[in-house]
Amino acid sequence: MNIQEGITAFESGDFEKALKIFMPMAEQGDPVAQAYLGEMYEIGEGIKEDAAQAFKWFRKAAEQGYGKAQYNLGLLYLSGKGVKRDAEEGAKWIHKAAEQGHDMARSKLGDMPLDGLDERKNNILVGLGLQLRDAKEGHHSCMVPDG
Known part of the structure; x- marks a missing residue:
C-alpha cells in the first residue's frame, strides 16, 4: 500500500x-x-x-x-x-506554512493581525496588506474575510 x-x-x-x-x-x-x-x-x-x-x-x-x-x-x-495555548508559537508555524504557499495559512496570516493573534505584527494595516497581496496573487481564500 x-x-x-x-x-x-x-x-x-x-x-x-x-x-x-x-x-x-x-x-x-x-x-x-x-x-x-x-x-x-x-x-x-x-x-x-x-x-x-x-x-x-x-x-x-x-x-x-x-x-x-x-x-x-x-x-x-x-x-x-x-x-x-501559545499565540506566538502558533503564529510561527502559520508563517512557516504560508512561506511554502499554503493557501489557508496565507489567508490566516492576513487575519491574525486583525484578530490580535500575532503579537509580532499586531497591526491592522499589516493584516490588510497581507490580504491585499494574496488577493492580487489570486489566492481566493484571502478575498473574503472570515465572519
Missing part, C-alpha cells in the same frame, strides 16, 4: 483503511502520513479523538517541513487544543 491509497481512503470516508495505511508509514517518519494521522486524531475519525496525539503527529510532520501540518500545528497552538 502507498500514501495515495491512504489519502483516497481518507477522502472517501474509509477511515479504518486509511488508519491501517497511515499508522505504519507515520511511525516510519512519512510526514504526509503523520499529518493525516494527526487530522484523524483531531477529528476523531477512524480512531478515538485525542488532541494530544493530533499535536504529536502534526508536530512530527511540521518539523519535517510539511506545510499542511505546519498550518494545523499553528492552529492547535492558537486554540490551545492538545497543547498549552
Whole structure:
C-alpha cells in the first residue's frame, strides 16, 4: 500500500483503511502520513479523538517541513487544543506554512493581525496588506474575510 491509497481512503470516508495505511508509514517518519494521522486524531475519525496525539503527529510532520501540518500545528497552538495555548508559537508555524504557499495559512496570516493573534505584527494595516497581496496573487481564500 502507498500514501495515495491512504489519502483516497481518507477522502472517501474509509477511515479504518486509511488508519491501517497511515499508522505504519507515520511511525516510519512519512510526514504526509503523520499529518493525516494527526487530522484523524483531531477529528476523531477512524480512531478515538485525542488532541494530544493530533499535536504529536502534526508536530512530527511540521518539523519535517510539511506545510499542511505546519498550518494545523499553528492552529492547535492558537486554540490551545492538545497543547498549552501559545499565540506566538502558533503564529510561527502559520508563517512557516504560508512561506511554502499554503493557501489557508496565507489567508490566516492576513487575519491574525486583525484578530490580535500575532503579537509580532499586531497591526491592522499589516493584516490588510497581507490580504491585499494574496488577493492580487489570486489566492481566493484571502478575498473574503472570515465572519
